[in-house]
Structures are given as C-alpha cells and as structure tokens.
Amino acid sequence: MAGTTPGTPRVLRAMNDRAALDLLLEHGPLSRTRIGKLTGLSKPTASQLLARLEAAGLVVATGTTEGRPGPNAQLYAVNARAAHVAGLDVTPERIRAAVADVAGDVVGEFEVRTPGRRAGESVVRQVTDALDGAVKAADLVRGDLHRVVIGTPGAFDPGTGRLRYASHLPGWHSPTLLDELAAALPMPVEYENDVNLAAIAEQRLGAARGHEDFVLLWNEGGLGAALVIGGRLHRGFTGGAGEVGFLPVPGAPLVRQVTKANSGGFQELAGGQVLPRLAREFGVADIPGGTPIEVATALVARAAEAVRRRDEEGGEAGGRDARIENADPDAPSRRLLETFATGLATGLASMVAVLDPELVVLSGALISAGGEPLRALVQHELGELAASRPRLVIGEVRHHPVLRGALESALAATRDEVFDTSR
Numbered sequence: 001m002a003g004t005t006p007g008t009p010r011v012l013r014a015m016n017d018r019a020a021l022d023l024l025l026e027h028g029p030l031s032r033t034r035i036g037k038l039t040g041l042s043k044p045t046a047s048q049l050l051a052r053l054e055a056a057g058l059v060v061a062t063g064t065t066e067g068r069p070g071p072n073a074q075l076y077a078v079n080a081r082a083a084h085v086a087g088l089d090v091t092p093e094r095i096r097a098a099v100a101d102v103a104g105d106v107v108g109e110f111e112v113r114t115p116g117r118r119a120g121e122s123v124v125r126q127v128t129d130a131l132d133g134a135v136k137a138a139d140l141v142r143g144d145l146h147r148v149v150i151g152t153p154g155a156f157d158p159g160t161g162r163l164r165y166a167s168h169l170p171g172w173h174s175p176t177l178l179d180e181l182a183a184a185l186p187m188p189v190e191y192e193n194d195v196n197l198a199a200i201a202e203q204r205l206g207a208a209r210g211h212e213d214f215v216l217l218w219n220e221g222g223l224g225a226a227l228v229i230g231g232r233l234h235r236g237f238t239g240g241a242g243e244v245g246f247l248p249v250p251g252a253p254l255v256r257q258v259t260k261a262n263s264g265g266f267q268e269l270a271g272g273q274v275l276p277r278l279a280r281e282f283g284v285a286d287i288p289g290g291t292p293i294e295v296a297t298a299l300v301a302r303a304a305e306a307v308r309r310r311d312e313e314g315g316e317a318g319g320r321d322a323r324i325e326n327a328d329p330d331a332p333s334r335r336l337l338e339t340f341a342t343g344l345a346t347g348l349a350s351m352v353a354v355l356d357p358e359l360v361v362l363s364g365a366l367i368s369a370g371g372e373p374l375r376a377l378v379q380h381e382l383g384e385l386a387a388s389r390p391r392l393v394i395g396e397v398r399h400h401p402v403l404r405g406a407l408e409s410a411l412a413a414t415r416d417e418v419f420d421t422s423r
Contacts (some may be wrong), residue, residue, distance in 0.1 A: 013052070014422035016041060020049055021058060021419050024078045025103065029062045031073040050076055056421060058082055078103050083418045084140060086131055087406025088150040089194065091221060092168055095126055096400065097134035099145070100407045102418060108138025123171040124180045131185070145187045146414045149406040151194040153222065155239030165243045167262045190409070194218075195242060196233050197405030198363050198395070199226030204408045206396035207361050215357045216395070217244075217348060220364035221293060223267050225351060245271065249346050270343030272296035272366055278339055282332040293365060300369040303337035306330035307373035337370065341377035348378070349385040356388050363395035 016039060023038050024030060030038070036046035053059040053076075060079045064072035080101035089096045093115045099108040110133025112126055127150070135142055154166025156178065163172045174180075181189060199216040202208040208216070208228070216226040223245040227234040234241050246264030248254055258264040268274065275296040279287050288298040309330060348360065362375060371394065379392045397404055 017421045029075040029077040083146045085410035086148045089403040090152045095130040097130040099134045099138040108134045110134040147410045148189045149410040151197040194402045195224040196226045198401040201397040201401045201405035207393045214359040216361040218364040219366040266347040284332045297369045303333040304373040306333040345381035352386040
C-alpha cells in the first residue's frame with residue numbers, strides 16, 4: 001500500500017475489502033448481510049464495500065439465497081476470472097503444469113514427458129510447451145497469467161543463480177537458464193524446491209494447517225525435507241536446507257562427495273532404491289516389475305497390507321510363535337516395512353534433535369503407499385530414538401502436492417497484488 005498513511009479512510013477501506021475477499025474465498029458465496037456480520041461492518045458500509053469490489057471486477061453477483069424465511073438475498077462471490085496463475089512440477093521424467101483462477105480452482109492441466117532428455121534439447125522449450133498446454137486447456141493465452149511458480153528438485157543458489165543438489169535433472173544447470181526463461185516468459189516467475197512446495201500445500205490445505213513449526217519428510221524419487229519455522233519456510237544460505245538425503249546416518253555407509261554421487265547416507269538407508277534389495281534379502285515373493293518408483297511403491301503397499309491383515313487377526317510384532325511367524329507368507333513383507341520404518345526414523349531422529357518440531361508430516365508416493373501402518377511404525381521407532389516426540393501424520397494433499405503447492409504459492413502473491421484496492 002505504497003503512498004498511503006496507516007489509519008486513513010483509504011487504508012481502512014482497503015483492509016475491509018481484503019477481509020471481505022478472504023471471507024468469500026473461505027466460505028464461498030455470501031450475502032451482504034452475512035458479510036456484514038462476519039466483518040463487523042454495518043449494512044450500509046457492507047453495501048458500499050460490495051459495490052466497490054464489483055466495480056473493480058473483484059466480485060460478481062452469483063444468485064440469491066433460497067429456502068429461508070423472508071425475501072431472497074443477493075449472493076456475491078470472488079470473480080474467479082480476475083486473475084490466473086500457473087504452477088509447474090519438474091522431475092527428470094516429465095514437466096507437469098496447471099493453471100488456476102484466483103479462487104484457487106484448477107482450470108487447465110498439461111504434461112510434457114521428458115525421459116532420457118538429450119543434451120541438445122531446450123529446457124526453455126519444454127517449460128513453455130508444458131505451460132502453453134495448460135494455458136490452452138484453460139482457454140487462456142500466456143499473457144493472461146499473473147505469475148508462474150516452478151518447482152524443481154534441489155534449489156537455485158541465490159548467489160549464483162545455478163541449480164544445486166539436483167545433478168539428476170539434465171539441462172537445468174546452465175548459468176544462463178534463468179535469464180533464458182525470463183526472456184521467454186512475460187510474467188513474474190519464481191522458483192522453489194519441490195519439497196518446500198509440498199509443505200506449502202500441507203500448510204495451506206492439509207495436515208499442517210494451524211501449525212507454525214513443522215517438518216515435512218518427502219520420500220518419492222528421493223528423500224528430502226521441508227523446514228517450516230515460525231510459520232515460514234527455512235531455505236538456508238544456499239537454498240539447500242532440507243536436502244536430508246545427503247545426511248550421514250548410522251546403519252549406512254559413509255558417502256563422500258555426496259553432490260557428485262547425488263546420494264548420501266539417509267538416501268542409501270531409507271530411499272526407494274533400498275526396497276528391492278530388502279525384498280530379496282527377506283525373501284519377499286513375486287517382486288513386481290516396472291520403474292524403480294513403481295517397484296518401491298508396490299512393495300511398500302503390499303507390506304502395509306500385510307501389517308493390516310495381521311492387526312485385524314489380533315496379532316502384533318514379536319507376539320507370535322517363531323515357527324508360525326516364519327511359516328506366514330506375509331512375514332517377509334512385514335519385516336521389510338519394519339526395516340524401512342526404522343530407516344526413516346533414524347534420519348528423522350537427527351532432524352528432530354536439531355529442530356524440535358511440533359509436527360512431522362510424512363509425504364510422497366512411498367509414504368502414501370505405506371499409509372497408517374508405516375506411520376505407526378515410524379512413530380514407534382522415533383519414540384525409541386529421539387528425546388522429543390513430535391506427532392507424526394500422513395500428508396493430506398495426495399493429488400500432485402508439489403504442483404498444488406506451486407499454485408498456492410503463486411496465488412498468495414497474486415492475491416496480495418490483485419486484491420489491494422488502496423492503489
């Protein structure tokens with residue numbers, strides 16, 4: 001609100017306008033009377049507010065109340081077409097893009113497959129192809145977008161502008177890449193670590209709502225964490241805070257030159273690549289085929305189901321005769337899940353010792369596949385390994401959490417701009 005004085009009528013009107021718009025986003029269509037009650041404004045002031053917002057193109061009349069005594073009242077909603085944003089989720093295999101209106105509804109999606117990308121292929125072209133596909137699906141043009149947020153593994157070093165901690169993402173390490181993307185995209189573009197974006201999604205929409213201090217542990221293509229302290233993401237000096245896959249941990253060989261290896265002790269102990277080896281070691285039958293993440297996810301899902309069956313039958317770990325346990329065809333899968341949970345808890349114990357969070361959110365495809373059986377095992381193991389015992393929960397944003405976080409990040413900044421009526 002540059003150029004205004006705190007407490008002036010213009011500032012107060014802008015504050016009331018923003019409060020009303022936030023209420024409409026939270027509750028959906030509201031009548032003038034309801035907006036007045038929720039904001040504490042008088043009916044005449046609420047009427048003036050709505051007229052002002054309607055004239056600015058920020059709210060629209062959507063219908064009337066029905067089924068209540070008295071005359072029907074006009075309902076108002078945020079004008080969803082007042083602004084649009086886009087988010088992109090980048091992995092080595094694909095770039096997924098989505099466009100959302102200012103109300104937060106996804107109106108277009110598109111995916112560009114990028115497996116085995118050749119050295120000569122342009123990352124800028126792949127990004128613009130994905131973005132343009134989502135924009136076209138939303139029946140918009142690129143110029144309609146107010147902001148784009150791109151999520152990638154690793155982080156762009158604020159000092160050099162180069163991507164770090166993600167050597168497995170080909171083509172994204174050029175020192176001129178950000179300048180090339182800025183030249184190709186006319187709107188503001190921001191870059192964020194993919195796991196940080198998953199944390200934003202959980203903080204705004206999921207399991208971390210209302211929590212100021214939490215850790216999100218992600219396990220999908222790789223292990224990573226997001227750290228939220230005092231309600232804000234902690235990124236670190238080079239943007240590498242949360243790159244916990246490189247963390248040395250007991251139970252795993254000491255990995256040196258971790259950035260060249262693109263791995264570390266925690267990744268080797270509890271990353272998805274360890275699961276096929278554990279399955280063979282424990283004698284799991286019929287190891288599935290597919291991509292590495294598909295194999296790992298299927299093994300974890302099968303193991304979680306084995307634990308559920310045992311629990312439904314009234315058994316528990318260590319409480320059965322050894323001969324019966326060894327004869328049980330589910331026993332190898334259960335041992336796999338228990339070992340996997342111990343590995344996850346081992347790395348978490350180090351993070352908990354340093355950060356002492358009130359909550360740990362477990363997210364990513366491997367965590368989702370393990371569900372409550374895996375969460376309970378990790379919680380039990382963490383209680384044995386850590387002095388403080390934060391509550392562990394499974395992430396609630398299951399559908400493309402990185403992409404949803406990118407959209408939420410873009411929406412927050414765009415709403416601050418578009419909903420500011422003081423200018």
